[in-house]
Amino acid sequence: MSTEMPMGADARVEATTPDGAAEALVWWTHTPNLPGEKIGVIGGFHATSARATSEVLRRADEQLRAQHCTLAVGPMDGNTWRRYRFVTEAGSELPFLLEPTNPPEWPGWWREAGFGPLAEFYSAVTDDLAVRDERLDGVAARMAAAGVRIRPIDPACFEEELGRIYEVSVVSFQQNYLYTPLPREDFIAQYRAIQAKVRPELVLLAECAGQPVGYVFAIPDYAAVQRGVPVDTVVVKTLAVLPTRSHAGLGALLLSEAHVAARRLGFARAIHALMHESNRSRNLSAHYAKIFRRYTLFARRLAA
Numbered sequence: 001m002s003t004e005m006p007m008g009a010d011a012r013v014e015a016t017t018p019d020g021a022a023e024a025l026v027w028w029t030h031t032p033n034l035p036g037e038k039i040g041v042i043g044g045f046h047a048t049s050a051r052a053t054s055e056v057l058r059r060a061d062e063q064l065r066a067q068h069c070t071l072a073v074g075p076m077d078g079n080t081w082r083r084y085r086f087v088t089e090a091g092s093e094l095p096f097l098l099e100p101t102n103p104p105e106w107p108g109w110w111r112e113a114g115f116g117p118l119a120e121f122y123s124a125v126t127d128d129l130a131v132r133d134e135r136l137d138g139v140a141a142r143m144a145a146a147g148v149r150i151r152p153i154d155p156a157c158f159e160e161e162l163g164r165i166y167e168v169s170v171v172s173f174q175q176n177y178l179y180t181p182l183p184r185e186d187f188i189a190q191y192r193a194i195q196a197k198v199r200p201e202l203v204l205l206a207e208c209a210g211q212p213v214g215y216v217f218a219i220p221d222y223a224a225v226q227r228g229v230p231v232d233t234v235v236v237k238t239l240a241v242l243p244t245r246s247h248a249g250l251g252a253l254l255l256s257e258a259h260v261a262a263r264r265l266g267f268a269r270a271i272h273a274l275m276h277e278s279n280r281s282r283n284l285s286a287h288y289a290k291i292f293r294r295y296t297l298f299a300r301r302l303a304a
Helices: 048-067 106-112 134-144 156-173 182-190 249-265 280-285
Strands: 010-015 022-025 037-049 071-074 086-089 116-126 147-150 203-208 209-220 234-243 269-276 290-301
Touching: 010 048, 022 048, 037 048, 037 106, 048 071, 048 106, 086 106, 106 290, 116 156, 134 147, 134 249, 147 249, 156 182, 156 203, 156 209, 156 234, 203 249, 209 249, 249 269, 249 280
Parallel strands: 037 071, 234 269
Antiparallel strands: 010 022, 022 037, 071 290, 086 290, 116 269, 116 290, 147 203, 203 209, 209 234
């Protein structure tokens, strides 16, 4: 076993049974916070049978109990900034860009091993980018009067723009479920990896008095290229606004403006990706889009 763990994991566990094999990574340091719990995280999961899954999860639990963790959570590659969740209701839509995927049997194998749902997530799609909430005209006027300006990012200074997006993210996401702080350099590195796929017209930054107050990050669904079909869909990956009363309605306005920009570029559809069941973005999405896929994050109580 390598002494350097992938993605900064604290341990690797493996299991082989007569009918298959499984492996996973385990984290107990720098894991998400949940009041009253010490969370241990299980990710990097791969398995070929239910029995091997049960055994590798048992071994992961042993590692986490030894570190006094009270709750095992997964699948999650360390924190929510990385890949996490299982697809649990796939629907008929094909996988989209940056979406987690998994064999359909894996969630059932985790359930058989004693894991149950901890959080639910959704993706939704709209097939009509011309739909607009008429109430947004008033929001747009109010934002303009308050000095809020919405603009596409400047690709010539991409990393500087990412820094402005980061400033909004670290404030806006603090109340998100299982939030974990992320250093600025790591945040920028994640987005730098997809820079070549970014259309700056689809990444909109809201500013007031020169300071960032919100943004929407959408990207063409280049997963279609791998299937040999035209790219007609954009993926709304992230929507964030500073949590102040003066910015009420800005999130809905940004989402609408992203739809307008996508339609202007010739796209026909938009996917609102990976929203938590209680996230405000889910409520905004409901005005335009219908749910087509569901995801689940699982957990199991760790005995003392």
